[in-house]
Amino acid sequence: MQKYSPQVQTRFCDAEALPGKDYTDFVICDTEDLKSYHYMWEEIRDSAPYTIGYMKIKDVIMGMDYAFRAFEADVLNMERS
Structure with missing residues (x-):
């Protein structure tokens, strides 16, 4: 992951100590470079x-910070609040 750190910032989170019945850990990735x-x-x-089985990827959930605001400003021509 360090190889891609200029383009993709990652944060690792531990979920097993909390109500994480479906996940033990997860990673949050921030990027504007989908290819990287x-x-x-x-x-x-x-x-x-990964190939030996020490980890697996269960789900990938993609999202954007405040995407509704960008849509309102860019498409609906509303002022950003």
Whole structure:
């Protein structure tokens, strides 16, 4: 992941101590470069910890910070609050 750190910032979170019945850990990735994001995950899927089975990817949830505000400003021509 460090190889892609200029383009993809990552934060690791521990969920098992909280009500994390479906997940033990998760990562939050921030990027504006989807190609680097994709390549990072391709390399992770080819890495030993993943291929040996020490980790698995259950779900990928994508989102944007305050996307509704960008939509309102860009498409609906509303002022940002």
